[in-house]
């Protein structure tokens with residue numbers, strides 16, 4: 001029996017690797033992986049590195065296949081916009097066959113298998129299915145969380161799946177996984193961003209939104225209230241506010257946004273190739289296909305606005321794909337003020353006392369005095385994205401338009 005080897009690159013605080021130094025290149029990571037089967041460097045705000053290490057070692061011990069897991073800061077010699085994938089390919093070239101799982105701090109987790117009985121596509125698809133199911137089991141609370149699971153958690157799910165015939169977990173295992181505290185990054189992990197002062201005052205923002213609304217009314221030839229009829233549900237109904245004040249969402253670099261968009265589009269592509277299951281809602285499937293196509297188009301534009309668009313479209317597509325197979329989850333609607341905040345959970349009024357409402361995340365609906373609008377760097381003073389004139393501002397990244405994917409496909413690089 002070939003022993004399972006789990007290599008998890010250890011957190012900087014781990015004493016186990018203090019002596020060997022911090023691996024910041026592919027060769028250094030390879031050397032640590034050869035030397036120490038357990039190595040974790042970054043767990044991206046999901047808690048205790050030693051706990052992740054222990055859990056992954058236990059999960060890997062059930063496999064008869066070599067396994068390498070690297071959860072690391074981006075190595076300095078990995079410069080592509082797909083760092084996790086690039087790292088996996090280069091580790092495989094140095095370490096030989098096995099199951100490889102890698103995530104850098106600025107990319108989503110990737111899994112691949114070479115020279116084993118596992119296929120990369122099957123492992124990937126099984127992972128997405130299991131994560132979807134775990135999110136369902138976590139119920140409504142998961143809808144307020146960042147949609148990307150912590151890499152340590154995701155790696156454990158993959159190893160658990162690989163140990164099971166047919167790559168499926170039973171309900172008991174899924175339930176156990178859904179209760180783990182390290183399962184998803186918590187907003188508290190990003191609390192250090194809280195002191196960053198917003199670069200735009202709320203009054204300015206309101207002016208901007210009013211400008212946008214005027215634009216919508218004048219140039220699209222529609223009235224705001226007419227538009228509301230086919231607008232997402234979240235725009236009209238305002239669910240009860242969560243009892244606690246939400247922390248500021250994660251601030252992401254343009255590189256991480258692009259890497260995330262790539263990864264989530266990959267995930268959507270894998271889901272859409274999945275022929276299993278019965279399609280109960282063909283219209284949802286059509287919407288997922290449009291979103292997939294539009295996300296690909298957006299990513300090819302290679303600019304930050306469009307990268308954000310590709311990310312949101314991938315999330316819309318993923319949700320519609322679930323709905324096409326019978327999921328009762330609502331369609332994905334992002335936070336209008338900043339689509340990078342994730343899913344809208346309520347709506348907020350944009351100009352005091354009026355009926356104009358837009359979808360908003362928990363943070364934006366809790367924190368009107370500390371807005372965090374999406375700002376796309378351009379010449380001149382910073383302005384929220386919705387004060388520009390392009391397909392992204394006109395649709396609010398799909399939050400105020402039901403034909404987002406079609407608009408992106410129609411307007412292309414506008």
Ligand SMILES: [Zn+2]
Pocket residue numbers: 335336337338341360361362363364365
């Ligand atoms: Zn928000």
